Amino acid sequence: MPLHDVSYKHYDGARLGVWRRRAAIAKNGLTACLQIRWMTIPVVLCWSLGLVAAVILFLVGQLLVPDSAMSQWVSTFVSPTLQQFASLLITWLKNHPDISVKTTQSVLFYYLGLWLMRISIFALGPIIPLLITRDLACNAIVIYSSKAVTRGDYLLGKFATAFGFLALTWLGPVCAAWFLGNLLAPDWSFFWHARFALGNILICGFSSMTVLSALALGVSAFSPNEKSTTAFWYIWWILGAVITPIALHTQPWLRLLGFGFNLNQIALYTFRVGENITRAKDNIPVLGTMLGRIRPETMAALDTPHLGGAIAALLIMVIGAAWIVHKRVKPE
Amino acid sequence: MSAQLVIETQALSKVFGNQKALDAVSLAVAPGAIGLLGPNGAGKTTFIKCLLQLQPVSSGSAKLLGREVGAEGREIRKRVGYTPELDCHIPGMAGCEYVTYCAQLCGLPFQAARQRTHEMLDFVGMGQERYRKIDTYSTGMKQRLKLAQAIVHDPEIVFLDEPANGLDPKGQAQILELVQNLWRAYGITVVLSSHMLHDVEQICEQIIIIARGRVLVHDSLANLKASRRGAAEVVVAGRHEDLQAACARRRWPCELLPSGHLKVAHGSQSLNPLLNLLHEIKLAPLEIIPSPNALEETFLQALEISHATA
Numbered sequence: 001m002p003l004h005d006v007s008y009k010h011y012d013g014a015r016l017g018v019w020r021r022r023a024a025i026a027k028n029g030l031t032a033c034l035q036i037r038w039m040t041i042p043v044v045l046c047w048s049l050g051l052v053a054a055v056i057l058f059l060v061g062q063l064l065v066p067d068s069a070m071s072q073w074v075s076t077f078v079s080p081t082l083q084q085f086a087s088l089l090i091t092w093l094k095n096h097p098d099i100s101v102k103t104t105q106s107v108l109f110y111y112l113g114l115w116l117m118r119i120s121i122f123a124l125g126p127i128i129p130l131l132i133t134r135d136l137a138c139n140a141i142v143i144y145s146s147k148a149v150t151r152g153d154y155l156l157g158k159f160a161t162a163f164g165f166l167a168l169t170w171l172g173p174v175c176a177a178w179f180l181g182n183l184l185a186p187d188w189s190f191f192w193h194a195r196f197a198l199g200n201i202l203i204c205g206f207s208s209m210t211v212l213s214a215l216a217l218g219v220s221a222f223s224p225n226e227k228s229t230t231a232f233w234y235i236w237w238i239l240g241a242v243i244t245p246i247a248l249h250t251q252p253w254l255r256l257l258g259f260g261f262n263l264n265q266i267a268l269y270t271f272r273v274g275e276n277i278t279r280a281k282d283n284i285p286v287l288g289t290m291l292g293r294i295r296p297e298t299m300a301a302l303d304t305p306h307l308g309g310a311i312a313a314l315l316i317m318v319i320g321a322a323w324i325v326h327k328r329v330k331p332e
Numbered sequence: 333m334s335a336q337l338v339i340e341t342q343a344l345s346k347v348f349g350n351q352k353a354l355d356a357v358s359l360a361v362a363p364g365a366i367g368l369l370g371p372n373g374a375g376k377t378t379f380i381k382c383l384l385q386l387q388p389v390s391s392g393s394a395k396l397l398g399r400e401v402g403a404e405g406r407e408i409r410k411r412v413g414y415t416p417e418l419d420c421h422i423p424g425m426a427g428c429e430y431v432t433y434c435a436q437l438c439g440l441p442f443q444a445a446r447q448r449t450h451e452m453l454d455f456v457g458m459g460q461e462r463y464r465k466i467d468t469y470s471t472g473m474k475q476r477l478k479l480a481q482a483i484v485h486d487p488e489i490v491f492l493d494e495p496a497n498g499l500d501p502k503g504q505a506q507i508l509e510l511v512q513n514l515w516r517a518y519g520i521t522v523v524l525s526s527h528m529l530h531d532v533e534q535i536c537e538q539i540i541i542i543a544r545g546r547v548l549v550h551d552s553l554a555n556l557k558a559s560r561r562g563a564a565e566v567v568v569a570g571r572h573e574d575l576q577a578a579c580a581r582r583r584w585p586c587e588l589l590p591s592g593h594l595k596v597a598h599g600s601q602s603l604n605p606l607l608n609l610l611h612e613i614k615l616a617p618l619e620i621i622p623s624p625n626a627l628e629e630t631f632l633q634a635l636e637i638s639h640a641t642a
Contacts, residue, residue, distance in 0.1 A: 006454040008518045011486035015439035018406070024436040032424065139420045143481070145386050147437035148410035 021149050025157025030164050033127045042123035043169055046116050050173030053112045057181025060104065063090050065186050101193035103276045105178070109201050110271035113174055117208065117263060120169040121237055124216055127165060128233050129226035131158050131217055132329060136224040141329060151329060155217065162213035171205040204270040208263045211314050215259055218321020221328040256306075256313035265310035274302035337398070338363050338489050338521050339383065344392035346378050346545070353378040355545040356392065363489075365515040367536030367553070368525040371635050375545035376525040377417060380491045384414055397488055410438055413482030413490035417497065417525075419474055427462040427469070428453060431481050438485035445484070452480040456510060471498040475507055483514070489521040490514060496531055508535055529631050541630050543637040549630045556627035562599035564606055565589070567619040578613045593621070 033039060062068040063086055093100045135141050144154045178198055182190045219233050240258015247254035255261045268274070339361040346354040353375050368376045381387040383396050385405045394401040396408050422430060428449050435445035453462045456476040461469070466477065475495060482490050492511060496504040512535040514520040526532050532539065539556055541548045549556065568575060575594055579586035585597040598606045603622060610617055623629075 006451075006457075008455050008483070008514070008520075009448075009451055010518070011440070011444070011448060013444045014441060015410070016441055017439070020441075021437055021439055024433070024442075028433055028436075035424075134423060138423055139416075139418055140422045142386060142416050142418075142420045143422070143434065144437065146384055146409060146412075146414040146416070147434060148406050148439055148485075149437055150406055153406075 018149070018153060021147075022153050022157045022160065025144075025149070025154060026160035026164055029130060029158060029161030030168075032130050033161065033165050036126055039123065039126070042119050046119055046169040046173045047176070049112060049115060049119075050177040051180075053108060053174075053177035054180035054184070056108065057105070057177070058184040060089070060093075061181075061185040061187075061190065064093055101190055102196050103279050105181075105194045105197035106200060106271045106276045107273060107280070109174055109178065109197055110267055110273050112177060113170070113201065113204065113267060113271075114264065116170045116173055117267075118260075120166050121212070121260065123169055124162070124165070124212070125230050125233050127162070128216055128220045128229045131162060131220035132325070133220050133222075133224060133226050133229045136221065136328065137226065155325060155329065158220075159213050159217060162216045163209055166209040166212060171201070171209060174201050174205065200270045204267050208266060211259070211263065211318060214318045214321050218318075218324045221321075221325045253309070256309050259314065259317060262310035262314045262317075265305040265307060266314075268302060268305035269307045274304070277302060336362060338396070339366075339523075340395040341383075342393045344379075344382060344394050345390045346375075346382055346387060347390045352545050354382065354390075357542075357545070357547055358392075359540065359547060359550055361538065361540070361550070363521040364538050365512065365536045366521070366523045366538045366540065367532030368523055368540050368542065369529065369532045369631060370527065370542035372527050374527075374542045376527075376542055377493055378545070379542065380414070380493060380523070380525060384409065384412065384491065410485070411488045413485070413487035413520075415475075415478040415482045415490070415492045415495055417493040419478075421466040421474065421477070423465075423467055425466055426464060427458065427466055427473075427477050430466055431462075431477065431484050434481040435484040440485055448484050448486075449480070452484045453477075455483075456480045457506065472500075472503040475499060475503070479507065479510060483520070487520065489523065491523045491525070493525045494527070495524070496526070496528070504531070511535055529628070533627065539627060541627075543633070543635075548633060548637075553627065556630070558601070561597075561623045561629070562601060563595060563597040563623040564603060565593040565595050565621040565623075566606070566610070566617050567593050567621070568615060568617050571615055574613050575610075575615055578609055582609065 034043075089100075135144070141154075145151070149157075175198075178194065178201060182194050185191075216233070219236070220229055222232060223229055237258070237260055240255075240260050243258055244255045244261050337360050339359060341357050341359045343356040343358055344354055345352065345356050355375075357375075357379065368379065370376050378387060382389050383394055383401055385401060385408075389402070397411055399408050401408065422433070425433070428446075431449040431452060432442070432445045435448055436442060440448065450462075453476075456479050458473065458476050458480070461473060466474070469477065475498070479492070479495060482492070495511060496507050499507060508531055511522055511524060515522045515537075522535075524532060524536055533553065537553055538550070539553050540550045566575065572588060572594060575596075576586050576588070579596055584599065587595045589595055596606060598609075600606075603620060606620065
């Protein structure tokens with residue numbers, strides 16, 4: 001016999017609004033994602049890369065401080081070529097801080113974002129089934145549908161799960177690197193000069209994460225089989241990456257089938273990577289020699305991203321994903 | 333009057349392909365313990381799902397708790413609980429996590445949700461197993477958990493779809509007792525969908541019998557039990573002719589059945605006129621079997637309709 005009261009009690013407390021219910025779905029999803037045992041590895045890796053970027057920005061900033069350990073180390077231990085590069089960089093930074101900070105940070109954050117995107121896409125693989133697949137397999141959709149949430153609320157919650165995870169592994173580390181790097185810079189004006197880089201980070205990050213989250217939902221709703229959806233995600237990503245260099249010499253439009261290529265085109269356009277590299281090459285002669293080794297076709301690709309094609313392809317992919325979700329996510 | 337009704341439907345229909353799962357169902361149901369009775373495939377689950385918007389309605393209209401189904405789905409479901417027939421648990425979650433999550437989906441803040449979860453799990457009789465993963469639960473535990481998630485947000489009406497399925501007799505009795513208490517002790521309207529006449533008869537006050545998507549009867553259990561055709565089977569050791577002659581004098585149709593029993597249509601709800609007749613002709617019956625009451629008879633009729641369709 002229980003020692004405490006086990007009778008039914010009516011509830012007369014507060015009831016939260018629909019956004020809190022959506023947030024509950026997102027929080028529950030994120031918790032489940034982070035409970036995957038090895039998921040800490042990509043998360044830690046992403047934040048470590050962000051930290052590395054912040055350290056690079058800190059070290060570059062230290063070059064501007066005449067008596068800093070960094071500038072002494074460069075003048076004492078580093079090869080004459082690198083010393084020359086450092087002095088030119090310093091001159092450029094001092095003379096044109098608005099352009100130089102913007103250029104260096106845009107290039108740095110583009111590459112950081114690119115790597116974090118790759119890690120995030122990889123880490124999304126085992127998370128895909130947790131979004132919708134598992135709910136389809138175990139009929140949990142019925143439970144959601146019988147509660148005070150609509151199908152739209154459910155999908156928003158699941159979308160927020162994917163978006164939240166990407167924010168953790170992608171946008172979070174990049175923004176943290178930007179903030180930390182500029183916080184540790186020798187001058188507060190770095191924050192002002194780096195505002196465009198931050199704007200690019202946010203535009204590129206939010207648009208890409210929105211697209212990726214929508215695609216992840218579509219793939220997740222594709223089948224109630226967990227292995228199938230994960231496999232589909234990886235195959236689509238890897239196939240896209242494999243096709244890209246081959247298609248360049250055969251049917252260039254085939255590259256648009258890979259979402260990774262399309263997202264990269266948006267990033268290239270947003271960060272103006274080609275333009276920034278050219279500017280750096282023109283202002284720092286040593287760097288110009290180094291960057292001169294970049295193959296012309298690579299430079300052309302950096303210079304002229306296929307923005308229109310990429311946006312159209314991503315739009316079609318997102319519409320396809322929405323159609324799959326619409327067809328599959330029903331109580332019965 | 334309308335404000336007091338929990339379920340109101342007007343010609344509610346649901347069609348799957350060329351099959352009518354619900355055929356113009358019109359009902360006005362007052363609060364209470366309501367039994368939705370019918371054979372498998374009669375349309376009980378479809379009826380509940382249409383009310384909860386888990387299935388789109390083909391035609392007709394429905395109101396639940398005075399609100400229009402379809403227009404105010406989210407608001408309605410905030411006040412409604414549902415235990416589906418099939419398992420719909422989220423794998424990988426512990427029982428108490430799952431119920432807490434369900435409470436949050438109905439708008440309870442996390443702390444309140446957690447507290448109520450433990451209260452409800454106590455109420456349904458779940459012990460320490462609430463901390464185990466749902467995947468490891470027995471059928472009985474899963475049924476209890478389903479009930480807990482349906483009532484954790486303190487609904488005004490709970491739809492229970494075959495809640496005693498797959499349970500042993502003891503487990504069935506425990507679950508039905510809990511369900512019975514929901515209305516009798518705590519005033520929560522219960523709609524119990526079952527194909528088991530005994531379960532429904534045990535705890536419900538109102539009965540709706542459905543067959544082939546049509547409502548055959550909707551009345552109180554008391555009325556249905558009291559109402560029966562004025563007929564009885566009389567088992568006698570001999571002197572069939574005497575009884576038949578006495579019945580003929582009173583103009584009561586009397587028929588000798590192949591079993592040797594005499595079926596007498598005495599036309600009364602009570603057996604007293606028949607007993608008086610037997611007393612008059614000094615015939616001691618071995619047994620008198622009254623005709624089934626309206627509940628049993630309509631349920632049998634529903635079964636026959638279902639078999640005929642099959």
